[in-house]
Amino acid sequence: MKTTSLAGGGLLIGFNLFESCKPGVEPPVDLASLDYNDFNAFIKIADNGAVTIFSPNPEIGQGVKTAMPMIIAEELDVAWKDVYVLQAPLDTKNFTRQVAGGSQSIRHGWEPLRQTGATARQLLVNAAAARWGVDPRECTTKEGIISNAKGETLGYGDVVQEAAALEIPEDVALKSVKEFSIIGQEIPNVDLDEIVTGKPLFGLDYKKEGMVIACVLRPPAFGQKLVSVEESGARALPGVLDVIRFGDKVAVLAQDTWTAMKGKAALKAEWGNDEPLESTEDHDRILTDLLDGREFTTMRKDGNVEKAFAEADMVLERTYESPFLPHNCMEPMNFYADVTPERIHLVGPIQTPEGTAHQIAEVLGRDFSEISLEMTRQGGGFGRRLYGDFAVEAAEVSNLAKRPVKVVFTREDDMADGIYRPAIKYRIKASVRDGQITGYHLKEAAINSNMYGLIPNFFPAGALENYQVDVAKFDSKITTGAWRAPYTNFLAFAEQSFFDELFEQMGADKIQSRIDLLEKVKGTTDDRIQYSPGRMQEVIRMAAEKSGWGTPKEGVYQGFAAYYCHNSHVAEVADVVMENGEPVVKRVVCVVDCGIVINPSGARNQVEGGVIDGIGHALYGNFAFRDGRPQALNFNDYRLIRMNEIPRVESYFVQNEESPTGLGEPALPPAGAAMANAIFAATGKRLYNQPFVNALKDVKIPEKEIIG
């Protein structure tokens, strides 16, 4: 931690979330001369007591730009109304995790952010105590005011100059949960005013003197290469500045976006391929062959599932299928790059600023230290902006064009040049003997990559003596990657639908059976089992109670699902009614245990969004390929859930004092299962494949222009 007085008055506290500051770093004297390489993120306190807090992690709509500063402000003990929040740029020298991914920002930031706020507070208290000549332990703080035993007071702004000269205190006390006055409050999004008035916040809104727009033509099918391109049509368009070929891509540079888009459309390219191109029917067959085959990697094996199956009274086996999915962030991919011989300046929406900057340094053969990267607010992430392909393109084009360039994807580019959720099939087999589940075997066949980390150790691992998870994959040319709640976004549906069907066939109670299975996990010494059976039981019980499980209103059919991922425990109940002969989801009750809730307003927003996202993609999300070409390029062919298709989401949070865990993703995975199980209750029809809409008849995509 570092402190300094600002030339313009006030105190600057440089803090470091994960490591101590580099030795020998000189604090800047004012903000204008601030070197971000030395000061990654910081608190600034002005003489008048106003506080600026820099938020370190990328904001993609998950709310960390509000929640992370709230944690600092809490321990700093200032009034939230006096806090001004700014997005910090990338600083790889001091930070270790400036990433928006895996729902981990708050979980990892919790302790260091609190320490940061508390240390700054203690420093200010020490300065006040020194001025009064009293013991700092006699002093208290409240909302930026320090008081001593005699009742004298000083504002933080009154003592910032003195505080800057003091030594940084160690081992500062943190507040107890009961003392929290900001954490747990409903704090509106810090960019709310700017968003509702249309201020330029996003990457697509970023402008810089001399900047031109580039639209890039890329191979239309995965597996194709550029053979030749006829540029004259594009070059002939008024406003087109340059056409640049790089690798198998061609960039058209223009003064404005429309001209760049038109220029790209005017290119005539010839494409070729050495190997056969892939289609969805091929993937379908290949994944089924993988499931039927014998070549698997075993991720976890307890007991002997084969023996359990052989000795069973009943065996149930089901296969579940899901398609590729594009992310479709509302703001299409884009990035700004200015590559000069001296430096590389990058600006835009990215979930992984550090990794992307490294990638660019490597591609351009430049030193990482030459790169500065600023993050804008981001019009959605969902995992797509973990991959910096678009930023690398911007850097390559700027490098070749020798001018500042913003690469802009059209919606069609965004869908056609994705890093998709891979198509996956699951096969689950379970055995029952004497009314008890005795074995469980999960097989995964996926495009490109398989489940990772602790996923094979999620429920029902630990609850069953005979348990096995096997995975297999097919290497495809179609690019795939993380999509909100990777793997679990579909695995939760498969597993929780399977249990619903299994309990149904066993004639067992769907709630009690889950509770009983979880009971068996208690006291486990297996450290791969990181879900808490007790916390899981609690969300299950609470969801049953809040949803009126078992006593629905006439004509309402309910489905249950519970799932743990991203360190949070979630249970959901979907209510379905029949309208015009079709099942419609009307309500989803979602109970979450994510530990301490930093910002209930933001937290509910994530839950509401996550549930509807889960329902929407399970119902409608479909993305096929023919000869390597995506079969949907825009919202006329790709259906996203809309306003009059949503259920009402009721969210509840378990109140406890556990450290906070993930919330951007965990509400999504169980939603599809809760809905599918409710649809079964309503219709007797089991759903095994996503999107459900294929099995539920007569649902149409709006073809005509819709005007509010």
Added chain:
Amino acid sequence: MPTYSIKVNGKSHSVDVSADMPLLWVLRDHLNLMGTKYGCGIALCGTCTVHVDGDPARSCVVTLEQVQGKEITTIEGLSEDGSHPLQEAWKEVDVPQCGYCQAGQIMTAAAFLKRNPDPSPDQIREAMNGNLCRCASYQRIQEAVELAVKNNKS
């Protein structure tokens, strides 16, 4: 390139652009009004919604020819200071997640409430159905529109 004169948020501008350039890109790239967003370019997402003589329009498919002599209002011109009843309601409900779609949502809602100041919840859902929100903040969008209706009555 032809020269057009267009009136945006009460101010007249003269722009030289190709005849097929949609209003959206004129606003964003030539007039520096970045509040109107690009989402699909084919009138199916609503992020680019503006008002043309008070009616909602998808600026990604509107040409300058079509708005000659008409009054265009963008999110920047909806109110002087963010105090339109819908903007106030949006703030009170804390609607946005990523926020990218929200200007378009507000513009659609504003035009709708002018025509129907006292809509039913179903009518609100129907009216807002053309605006996508990838973050699925739909529930709050509905709450905010309902709140604005309620605030207008009291």
